[in-house]
Each structure stands twice: as C-alpha cells, then as structure tokens.
Amino acid sequence: MLLEVRSVTKKFGGLIAISNFSFVLEKGIMTSLIGPNGAGKTTLFNIINGIYPPTSGSIIFDGKDITGLKPNKIARSGIGRTFQTPRLFNEFTTLKNVISAAIYGGGIRDIREAKKRGIELLDFVGLEKKKDVLAKNLLATEKKYLELARALAIRPKLLLLDELFAGLGESDTSNAINLLFKIKNDMGITIFMIEHNIKAVMKISEKVIVIHHGEKIAEGVPKDVAQNPEVIKAYLGEEYA
Amino acid sequence: METEKFKLKITFLCVLLVVLVSVPYFGIPEYALSVFIAVFIYCSLCVSWNVVGGYTGYLSFGHAAFFGFGAYVSALLYTHTGMPPYGAILLAGIFSSILATGIGYPCLKVKGPYFAVVTFATVPMLKIMFENLEFTGGVQGIFIKSSFNTPTIYLMTLCLMVLSALMAVLIEKSAIGIGFTSIREDEDAAETIGINTSKIKTLAFALSAFFPGMVGGVFSFYKLYINPSTVFSEEMSILIVLFSLFGGTMRWIGPIIGASILVTIDRVLHIYSGIIIDWLEYLPYFKKVFPYFSSGILASVLFGLILILVIIFMPKGILGWLEKIELERLKKRTSGRD
Numbered sequence: 001m002l003l004e005v006r007s008v009t010k011k012f013g014g015l016i017a018i019s020n021f022s023f024v025l026e027k028g029i030m031t032s033l034i035g036p037n038g039a040g041k042t043t044l045f046n047i048i049n050g051i052y053p054p055t056s057g058s059i060i061f062d063g064k065d066i067t068g069l070k071p072n073k074i075a076r077s078g079i080g081r082t083f084q085t086p087r088l089f090n091e092f093t094t095l096k097n098v099i100s101a102a103i104y105g106g107g108i109r110d111i112r113e114a115k116k117r118g119i120e121l122l123d124f125v126g127l128e129k130k131k132d133v134l135a136k137n138l139l140a141t142e143k144k145y146l147e148l149a150r151a152l153a154i155r156p157k158l159l160l161l162d163e164l165f166a167g168l169g170e171s172d173t174s175n176a177i178n179l180l181f182k183i184k185n186d187m188g189i190t191i192f193m194i195e196h197n198i199k200a201v202m203k204i205s206e207k208v209i210v211i212h213h214g215e216k217i218a219e220g221v222p223k224d225v226a227q228n229p230e231v232i233k234a235y236l237g238e239e240y241a
Numbered sequence: 242m243e244t245e246k247f248k249l250k251i252t253f254l255c256v257l258l259v260v261l262v263s264v265p266y267f268g269i270p271e272y273a274l275s276v277f278i279a280v281f282i283y284c285s286l287c288v289s290w291n292v293v294g295g296y297t298g299y300l301s302f303g304h305a306a307f308f309g310f311g312a313y314v315s316a317l318l319y320t321h322t323g324m325p326p327y328g329a330i331l332l333a334g335i336f337s338s339i340l341a342t343g344i345g346y347p348c349l350k351v352k353g354p355y356f357a358v359v360t361f362a363t364v365p366m367l368k369i370m371f372e373n374l375e376f377t378g379g380v381q382g383i384f385i386k387s388s389f390n391t392p393t394i395y396l397m398t399l400c401l402m403v404l405s406a407l408m409a410v411l412i413e414k415s416a417i418g419i420g421f422t423s424i425r426e427d428e429d430a431a432e433t434i435g436i437n438t439s440k441i442k443t444l445a446f447a448l449s450a451f452f453p454g455m456v457g458g459v460f461s462f463y464k465l466y467i468n469p470s471t472v473f474s475e476e477m478s479i480l481i482v483l484f485s486l487f488g489g490t491m492r493w494i495g496p497i498i499g500a501s502i503l504v505t506i507d508r509v510l511h512i513y514s515g516i517i518i519d520w521l522e523y524l525p526y527f528k529k530v531f532p533y534f535s536s537g538i539l540a541s542v543l544f545g546l547i548l549i550l551v552i553i554f555m556p557k558g559i560l561g562w563l564e565k566i567e568l569e570r571l572k573k574r575t576s577g578r579d
C-alpha cells in the first residue's frame with residue numbers, strides 16, 4: 001500500500017468540496033480518477049499534494065502520515081505532480097526547468113550532476129533538442145512533456161498527473177501512453193491520474209475511482225465501473241441509468 | 242566564441258575596476274568624489290535589493306530600513322564600545338541580516354502589493370523606534386568622532402559595491418539562484434518540486450539586507466552625524482526600487498546600470514540646478530505657480546517621469562530593452578540568410 005486516504009473532508013467556507021473520501025493506492029497499479037467537471041478531482045490532488053490541508057481526515061504515504069505537511073515536504077517524501085495547465089518556469093530554459101527539480105526535489109547538490117540528469121530526462125520525454133529553448137516558447141504539447149520530465153526529476157514514488165492527455169492529438173496520446181508504461185515498468189513509479197480521455201483511461205488503467213460532487217461513487221476495474229449505473233447517471237443524467 | 246566574449250567581459254571589468262580604484266589619486270575635487278560615493282552606495286543597495294526584488298520577484302519597498310539600521314549599529318558600536326570601525330561595519334551587515342530574517346519571515350507570507358505595503362512600513366516603524374530610544378540619542382541622533390578622509394570612504398564604498406555585485410553573480414551561478422528565480426516564476430510549482438519556498442525567500446531577504454547594512458555602516462563614518470530622519474528615508478526605499486527597475490532586474494548588471502545612470506543624473510541636476518531654475522523662471526507665472534521650486538523637486542519630477550516612461554516603454558528595464566534589440570538583430574541576420 002503506497003497511499004492511503006482516510007475519510008478526508010475539505011470545506012471551503014460552507015461549501016463541501018470533498019466529503020468523507022477514502023481510497024487506497026497499491027504500489028505499481030495504474031489508477032485513474034474520473035468524474036464530471038467540478039466534481040473535485042483537482043481539489044483531491046491538491047489535498048494529497050499538500051496545497052490544501054484537509055479539514056478532517058488523514059493521508060498516509062509510504063507508511064508515514066503526511067497530513068498537513070507543506071507541499072515541498074510532500075514532494076521530497078516522493079509525490080510528484082503535474083498541473084492541468086502546465087505551470088512551468090517560463091523564463092527558464094527547458095533544461096533549467098528540469099535541473100531545478102533535480103536539485104531541490106531530487107537531492108542532487110552538484111549542478112553538473114543535475115544537468116546530466118536533466119538531459120537524461122529530456123531525452124526520455126523527447127525534448128532533448130529543445131533543451132536551450134525558453135519554456136514559454138514551447139508548443140502546448142511540449143509544455144506537457146516538460147512538466148512531466150520536471151516531475152520525474154524529483155525521483156517520485158508516486159506521480160499525480162492532472163489531465164496529461166488533454167489537448168494531445170491522436171499520435172501524441174499514444175506516445176504519452178507509451179511513456180506512462182515506461183515510467184511505471186522501468187522506473188517503478190506508481191501513477192495516479194485525473195483523466196477525461198475515457199478511451200485512454202479504459203486502455204491503460206488497472207483501477208478507476210469515480211468522484212461526483214466530492215463523493216466517491218464507484219471504484220474498481222474499468223470494465224465494471226463503466227457499467228455502474230451510478231457512474232452512468234453522473235455522466236449522462238438520470239434517464240440513461 | 243562564447244569564451245572569447247567572456248574573456249573580453251572580464252578584461253573590461255578588470256580595467257574598469259583599476260580605473261575606479263585609481264580615481265582618488267588623480268587629485269579629483271572632493272565634490273566629484275562624493276558623486277562617485279553616491280553612485281557606489283546606490284549600486285550596492287540596488288544590486289542587493291535585486292536578490293529579493295529581482296530574483297524572487299518580491300518587490301521590497303523597505304530596503305532603506307537596513308541601510309538606516311546598519312548606520313545606527315555601526316555608529317553605536319563604535320561610539321559606545323570602542324569597536325574598530327571595520328568591525329563595526331561588518332557587524333552592521335550581520336545585524337541587518339538578522340533583522341531582515343525577523344522582518345522577512347512574517348512579511349514574505351504575503352505577495353505582490355501586500356508585500357510592498359508591509360515592507361514600506363518598516364522604514365517609518367524603525368524611524369519612530371529610534372526617535373524614542375534613549376541610548377541612540379533620540380531625535381538628536383549620534384555624532385561619530387572619526388577621521389576617515391573622503392578617498393578612504395570612496396574606496397570602502399567601491400569595495401562594498403564590488404563585493405555585493407560578486408555576491409549577486411555567485412547567487413546567479415549557483416543552485417540557490419535557481420531556487421530564488423523559480424519563486425519568481427511560479428511559487429506553487431516551486432513547492433511541488435520540493436523547494437521550501439518560505440525558507441528560501443527568507444534566505445533571499447536576509448542576504449539582500451547584508452550589504453545595505455554595511456553600506457549604512459560606512460555612511461555613519463562618512464557623514465559623522467546621523468539621526469533617524471536622515472538615515473531612515475522612505476524616499477531612499479523607493480529610489481532603490483526605481484533605479485533597479487530602470488536598469489532591469491533579470492541580472493546583476495541591471496541595477497548597477499540603473500543606479501549609475503540615475504544617481505549621476507540626480508547629482509548633475511543638483512550642480513546645475515541654479516542655471517536650470519534660472520531658465521525656468523523666465524517662463525511666465527512660473528514663480529507664482531511654484532514659489533518653492535528647488536533642485537530636489539526637479540530631480541523628483543524627473544524621476545517620476547522616468548518611472549512612468551520605463552513602465553510604459555521598457556517594462557524590463559534597460560537590460561530587457563537591450564535584449565530585445567539583440568534579438569531583433571539576430572532575427573534580421575537569420576532572415577537575410579534565407
């Protein structure tokens with residue numbers, strides 16, 4: 001068991017964004033979090049990652065209680081993440097973006113070492129030719145890959161991917177899927193992703209968690225979840241269930 | 242090609258340094274030396290300010306607080322404990338950094354305009370505190386009995402400018418610099434890659450206060466008399482920001498260029514203010530509309546104008562502007578090749 005979320009609740013004033021949410025991520029099982037817009041997917045990521053401390057409940061990662069820790073501590077304990085719209089260091093070169101993560105999150109103190117690691121990772125995501133380009137000048141898809149490389153540079157055990165496939169074309173999507181399998185199999189990193197691309201979800205996830213109005217409505221292997229009446233109701237409305 | 246450019250740059254800087262060091266031996270008049278001293282003081286203030294204002298992007302509007310605090314620390318240590326001046330000046334820097342750690346930790350929790358406002362408050366706060374303290378001489382201030390001549394002060398301020406620039410260069414080249422600038426780029430993203438932003442920001446703030454404290458320390462030995470209203474000046478806080486923004490905050494050279502140009506303009510205006518005001522008084526009604534016009538007002542008006550023009554036309558300062566020209570030149574060259 002890599003991550004355990006125990007009855008987490010998050011309130012923003014009177015609004016309950018996440019309500020009594022519990023689940024477990026097993027090591028090496030590719031898990032997806034799906035749900036309609038505004039269901040609370042990104043909020044849940046922000047809670048795991050430490051950006052929002054939960055109102056109640058606790059989060060256990062790798063045997064340690066990480067509830068309420070600052071994001072930088074959680075990152076260094078081994079949780080990397082990407083954002084829905086990439087949040088890069090725009091005035092940095094592509095390489096420097098990865099170097100910064102290798103130094104601080106990856107614990108590589110020597111800049112030359114960090115550079116080597118950075119080039120390796122850029123090579124891995126296919127951006128090595130763009131290493132001296134400013135991040136702001138990259139294409140939208142390249143930005144997604146760069147953010148992935150930067151998240152990998154902290155040597156995570158768990159990687160939270162917030163809609164990696166959004167906005168990617170057909171060929172890019174299959175390319176990204178290949179990358180994810182490599183991350184999982186070769187690097188031994190567990191992946192937990194938010195995804196709207198249902199085709200991709202069904203193809204690669206081993207487990208799916210469905211969230212609606214901040215509550216967990218289903219959990220299981222993709223095939224079962226797709227037939228769950230609760231899920232169909234949440235996505236398509238009452239009459240289709 | 243790159244290394245050649247680098248060598249050229251280093252040679253140029255060394256030659257410039259040798260020239261600057263030898264300036265006092267040319268028998269230059271005292272007033273001209275004082276212009277240089279003012280330039281060096283503002284250069285070290287601005288290049289230090291840039292560590293927090295430029296690299297981490299937190300615009301501190303209170304850096305004169307560290308200058309004033311340093312001035313008081315060195316003056317008090319020297320007059321009360323009989324500490325040698327150089328020791329007193331060094332401790333002024335160290336105490337300023339400690340003060341900055343105390344101020345920075347809570348202030349750096351807020352961003353943007355809020356940070357600007359809370360830091361702006363530190364100068365009047367310290368001013369009022371020092372006005373009401375017994376052992377600092379209250380409103381009367383302190384006299385410092387010392388006899389550094391102007392050339393020595395010149396060399397001391399020059400030395401501080403070089404050291405503060407060196408610190409900025411080292412920061413830019415190191416991992417710490419990457420940490421600082423990542424905060425400017427995106428603080429939340431910096432956290433997610435394991436950067437302890439509140440620690441790093443406080444470190445930047447403490448480092449940025451060290452040389453201002455030492456410069457303040459030298460200032461006490463230069464003016465030989467300090468009081469709260471001369472060393473704690475909100476105007477100075479604003480000028481530091483203005484000069485740095487004018488030069489460009491992306492790299493260490495920007496604040497130095499900005500401070501050098503604008504301080505020189507300010508001093509020259511002071512020298513020729515009589516003539517300029519004589520001209521202005523030929524304008525009809527000028528004397529009636531501005532009965533108390535002085536060189537100080539003239540400089541303020543000019544700086545205000547420069548600030549507006551810089552924000553509109555060169556939002557990234559002189560450095561950004563030069564970079565843009567360079568980029569366009571490169572573009573032209575490559576398009577010509579096609």
